[in-house]
Amino acid sequence: MGPPRRAEDRSQPIAEIDVLWITAGLGCDGDTIAMTAAMQPSIEDIVMGALPWIPKVRFHNPFLALENGEEFVKAFHLAAEGKLQPFMLVLEGSVPDEGNKDEGYWASMGTDRTTGQPITTCEWIDRLAPKAWAVIAAGTCATYGGIHAMEGNPTGCMGLPDYLGWGWRSKAGIPIVCVPGCPVQPDNFMETLLYLLNMAAGRAPMIPLDDALRPAWLFGSTLHEGCDRGGYYEQAQFAEEYGSPLCIVKLGCWGPVVQCNVGKRGWMGGIGGCPNVGGICIGCTMPGFPDKFMPFMDQPPGSLLSSAAVQTYGRAIQALRRFTQASLNKEPSWRNRRNSAETRGDA
The missing domain is CATH 3.40.50.700 (NADH:ubiquinone oxidoreductase-like, 20kDa subunit)
Incomplete structure (x- = not known):
């Protein structure tokens, strides 16, 4: 050339x-x-x-x-x-x-x-x-x-x-x-x-690319990091069947390791994107696609260990959050003065 x-x-x-x-x-x-x-x-x-x-x-x-x-x-x-x-x-x-x-x-x-x-x-x-x-x-x-x-x-x-x-x-x-x-x-x-x-036009520096020649600002994070199901993963709440709003890593989603922004950006006008509509990530933005991600819809090998490790932490933190949530769903005692006064009067 x-x-x-x-x-x-x-x-x-x-x-x-x-x-x-x-x-x-x-x-x-x-x-x-x-x-x-x-x-x-x-x-x-x-x-x-x-x-x-x-x-x-x-x-x-x-x-x-x-x-x-x-x-x-x-x-x-x-x-x-x-x-x-x-x-x-x-x-x-x-x-x-x-x-x-x-x-x-x-x-x-x-x-x-x-x-x-x-x-x-x-x-x-x-x-x-x-x-x-x-x-x-x-x-x-x-x-x-x-x-x-x-x-x-x-x-x-x-x-x-x-x-x-x-x-x-x-x-x-x-x-x-x-x-x-x-x-x-x-x-x-x-x-x-x-x-x-x-x-x-002379208004931008050399385009920043990663090692796979992708625009670095678009592919610098994993799908999981921008996924609206990420909180369920942290709490060890995994979907067992399609149609569930929970984390779909056990259904074959590779989002935790795939560099893609569709979960955060959506597909059109900020709407859609594979995990946002219940579709597993099959790694299509990665150089190893499709061979290294097959068979599709099988749980990724690495997620077996990571999901098992998060079970103990996730369940414990989820119980603590439910306890805190129950407390936060009640008004402070000083706001409910009328009921408190009526209770004292009845007494």
Whole structure:
């Protein structure tokens, strides 16, 4: 890919930028659909210029575009030829291994003007990534391979960091930005895009990423730490069946160890999110998903020890809290003077 450009490449504010979104990886378009539910900011806010100070954005997503066929792919060809600058590249879906078979291809978008053959997703990445101002992997398939990268899959697919390299940098010196989720939490993706747009405008420092290339401020805490069922865990109150409001770790929830903010952020407009609506966490924001979290709906091995350890503490603290609660549910004696006076008079 060539040596990374120096930081000075980001020193000049960008006034206009194209966002080229490829959904031709192995995926389901779920991340695109999820993004349409974002509100902080919404995609409409970005493309209609409702937010001050960020560059003007031209958005190219095959699922949402009015153009189709060659008219839609034209922007991608221009970018590959170096005639469309600057641009961000967004990949949705995992990257297949196009070299693990004798014929055919796994995924493609558009047709090569010279050969008349389909242009594979890998070819588009090879053509566009070196010229992109920044590269974003949207959803768990694009970030770490996801469902399609399970052991034994015939496609040999992988996430974008495994394809380009975990130390890869864009022409502006920006690492691959991974926003996982199956699908991606809507506001997580749009907030990340907004951060990069503020970077492009010269109004934000280098985006802070963790070791898995995730935005650090979004994935710095576990799901459990923001879960509205966390108090039940502390009190050793565990659900035995679905539909219960209690902690669902015994039903297979991996929330105590999975880095995800959906419990606190919700899904759309602060509403929803897996544990908030009774769904167990299966670890979809983690690089080890899905293999290391299977079989789904079995109690995680680590929770057997942790839930057993919390039983003694939880039951004791729950009894003490009930005692205190009973006391606090009664008014102080000096407030009930009338009844006290009547009682003294009767005496």
